[in-house]
Amino acid sequence: xxxxxxxxxxxxxxxxxxxxxxxxxxLARKDAPRVVEGEALQIVALKGRGKTTWLHAIxxxxxxxxxxxxxxxxxxxxxxxxxxxxxLLDEADFCEPAQLRDLARSARxxxxxxxxxxxxxxxxxxxxxxxxxxxxxxxxxxxxxxIECCRRGPGATPMPSTAQLASLLEEHGDDxxxxxxxxxxxxxxxxGDEDASL
Amino acid sequence: xxxxxxxxxxxxxxxxxxxxEPIQGRVVVRCETACKCDAxxxxxxxxxxxxxxEASGHDxxxxxxxxxxxxxxxxxxxxxxxxxxxxxxxxxxxxVDWYVEARADVPWAIDPKASMDxxxxxxxxxxxxxxxxxxxxxxxxxxxWHGPEVKTAIREQRDRKASVRSAGIxxxxxxxxxxxxxxxxxxxxxxxxxxxxxxxxxxxxxHWLTGxxxxxxxxxxxxxxxxxxxxxxxxxxxxxxxxxxxxxxATARLQCTEIVVRGSGTDKRTFREEIHAEAMExxxxxxxxxxxxxxQWSAQFRIPDDAPFSFSARDNQLRWSVALTIDTEGxxxxxxxxxxxxxxxxxxxxxSSA
Numbered sequence: 001x002x003x004x005x006x007x008x009x010x011x012x013x014x015x016x017x018x019x020x021x022x023x024x025x026x027l028a029r030k031d032a033p034r035v036v037e038g039e040a041l042q043i044v045a046l047k048g049r050g051k052t053t054w055l056h057a058i059x060x061x062x063x064x065x066x067x068x069x070x071x072x073x074x075x076x077x078x079x080x081x082x083x084x085x086x087x088l089l090d091e092a093d094f095c096e097p098a099q100l101r102d103l104a105r106s107a108r109x110x111x112x113x114x115x116x117x118x119x120x121x122x123x124x125x126x127x128x129x130x131x132x133x134x135x136x137x138x139x140x141x142x143x144x145x146x147i148e149c150c151r152r153g154p155g156a157t158p159m160p161s162t163a164q165l166a167s168l169l170e171e172h173g174d175d176x177x178x179x180x181x182x183x184x185x186x187x188x189x190x191x192g193d194e195d196a197s198l
Numbered sequence: 199x200x201x202x203x204x205x206x207x208x209x210x211x212x213x214x215x216x217x218x219e220p221i222q223g224r225v226v227v228r229c230e231t232a233c234k235c236d237a238x239x240x241x242x243x244x245x246x247x248x249x250x251x252e253a254s255g256h257d258x259x260x261x262x263x264x265x266x267x268x269x270x271x272x273x274x275x276x277x278x279x280x281x282x283x284x285x286x287x288x289x290x291x292x293x294v295d296w297y298v299e300a301r302a303d304v305p306w307a308i309d310p311k312a313s314m315d316x317x318x319x320x321x322x323x324x325x326x327x328x329x330x331x332x333x334x335x336x337x338x339x340x341x342x343w344h345g346p347e348v349k350t351a352i353r354e355q356r357d358r359k360a361s362v363r364s365a366g367i368x369x370x371x372x373x374x375x376x377x378x379x380x381x382x383x384x385x386x387x388x389x390x391x392x393x394x395x396x397x398x399x400x401x402x403x404x405h406w407l408t409g410x411x412x413x414x415x416x417x418x419x420x421x422x423x424x425x426x427x428x429x430x431x432x433x434x435x436x437x438x439x440x441x442x443x444x445x446x447x448a449t450a451r452l453q454c455t456e457i458v459v460r461g462s463g464t465d466k467r468t469f470r471e472e473i474h475a476e477a478m479e480x481x482x483x484x485x486x487x488x489x490x491x492x493x494q495w496s497a498q499f500r501i502p503d504d505a506p507f508s509f510s511a512r513d514n515q516l517r518w519s520v521a522l523t524i525d526t527e528g529x530x531x532x533x534x535x536x537x538x539x540x541x542x543x544x545x546x547x548x549x550s551s552a
Contacts, residue, residue: 002286004213004315005247005295012315013247013293018460020245020252047465069463091463115464184249188290 006150009190010157015146016184024053025060027145032057033129035086040110040124042092044117045131048177051113054131055088058111062086070094080107089113097121134174139165142176143183158190202229202267204238204300204310214317215280216325217342221316225262225300227272236303238263242278242296244318246514249291249469250458253511255346257281262300283343284509285542286317290471292456292514320507320542342541345511362405369399404530411529413440418522424539425518427505431538432498433520435480443487447525448480450497452518454506454540459513473506480524501540508539 005013019027032054035041045051059067065086068078075096080087080103089095089103092112104110104122112118112126119126132138143165147157160168160183172178208223215221225240243256262274278298287294296318301311372395379388409415416437425431433450454474460467480495487493499520509516518540525531 002214002288002317002319004317005288005293013295017248018251020254052461052465072463094464 004152007152009187010152010155011147011150012152013150014184014187015143015150016180016187019146019149021056022060023149025056027142027149028053028057029060031132032061035062035109035111037086037109039127040104040107040112040122041127041129042112042114042118043129043131044114046115048175049131049134050176051131052090055090055111055113058086059088075099077103079103080110082106084108086111092118134169134176134179136162136166136169139169139176139179146180158187160186201231201233201304201307202227202302202310204302204312206298206300206312206314208314208316212317213314214319216319216321217280217282219280221278221280221298223276223298225274225276225312227267227274227302227310229267229269229272231269233267234265234305235267236264236305237261238274238300238302240274240276241299241301243299244284244294244296246458246511247293247295248289248456248458248514250460251462251513253345253514255511257296280318281343283318283507283542284345285320285507287506287509287516289456289473289506289516291458291469292471292509292516294509294514321545323545325545342507344507344539344541345509345514362402365398366402366406369395369397369402371395372398408530408532410440411443411526412437412524412532414438416524416532416534418534418536420520420536420538422538424541425501426541427501427507427543428503429543430498430500431520432496433522433536434494434496435522435524436492436494438490438492439487439526440489442489444527445481445483445485445487445524446527447483447523447531448485448495449477449523450480450499451475451477451521451523452499452501453521454516454518457515457517474502480522503543505540507541 005011028050031050033041033043035058043051043054055067059065065088066078066081067088068090070077070089070091072091072094075094076099077089077095086109087103087107088111090113092100093114093116095103100118100121101123104124110124117128119128140162143160147159151157168179168182172182205226205228206223207226208221210222221242225238227238238261240258240260240262241256242258243254245254246252258278260276262276263272276298284294286296295315297313297315299311299313301309303309372391376388376391376395379391414437416435419434421432421434431452435450452475453472456469456471456473458469460469476499478497478499480497497520501518505518506516508518517537519535519537522534522536523531
């Protein structure tokens, strides 16, 4: 008979897979920037560095906010709310210039996730936040939080060693997603009853 | 700090259930101090986990209690019925699991909650010793639920044909637009229209050419749209070559693949993990097909007894299909994928009573 998922590793699932937006928000709660009412904020980072995860965390911290993603074909997004709710826009650098200007004008509190600096494209001061560099400490903390989030019960769980994390950092730089992909495969291969390192 | 602690206990500690069986247990609430609860809810549903975006669905949602808790321990028994599907699945990129979740809605505090996974497993012949088990196991096979988005072979073929046709029409329209724009619009716009037309037109032309070498698109049929694990599926392919044709390769390949999508927008990525594959030759390489002589080939595959069952939800799919490839001399290879659905095997007693 099939066994409970990852019970042999004292986990409920593979912690390096894709989480639901709610769980991602919870994991990134401490790192995500606080949004001040009335400001316009842009989160600038390359692909796979945590922009969307931060948007999930900001969304969870601001009930009633509107979260939209620019449609890559039409290059348009949902209109900004009229009631002053926080408006979060993912893939903002793909937005039509005219609509982006319009959103920046009409949204009272605006958060943009973008690959490049949008300050020259909007007629409004933008506070710029960048996802922090992926250091060994930060990577360890991210990995630890993911594992704790999937813990099945008290006792040991697998944890990559400091040397393994350093080697992954050296190989993939700050590409967190690539590192998590490698850890996903490593954890899938673990049979349990072996040492708890990955 | 939550105002109280919520946990879930099951009568059956193994937490493994078969469709139709009762899932019984209790939600236990421990309060240090008096505590108001707007609703203590019990949810039961499935979720995917793995490399792809999470998909989920609810089977039931009940309110067990609302009111004031005194300090101490309070227990709320529950009884659910194990649903018909999707069954628990363990894969490489995709997993499907069922969860019982309890949450206490406590005003002005963090809502205490608990979640426990349970296994939904198929009936086997060994399980149906008792009369009661036989009755439960005899659920109609049609009840088995594969997830919200399973497409039939007919619907997939129709969608594919429609997209090829749309590409052809779109390509023509873009070329016309490019021709109309050329004298009046900037070069860049004309170029974009022409490039779009070339891409869509090329897509349509490729499909037209591959079918043309076999005298039009071959007719592919499966003897069943739904197959039980341990059963067989037969695929047939019929066409009439318009000229003398030499076969370089003609194969049918049974395959089961996990297909999951992670992320969205520019960050979207699709992962494919093949978990079962076996191929069969439909004709020997070098075989000669005479002009206008109808050809009919078939291949039969046995689905393994322990085959995983089809599943399809948003961004998560476990897909069975027979992939057909016919490569003829001097023409691009023709390919078609005929999907079908694999469902759990009926147990012996259920089969005899059906």
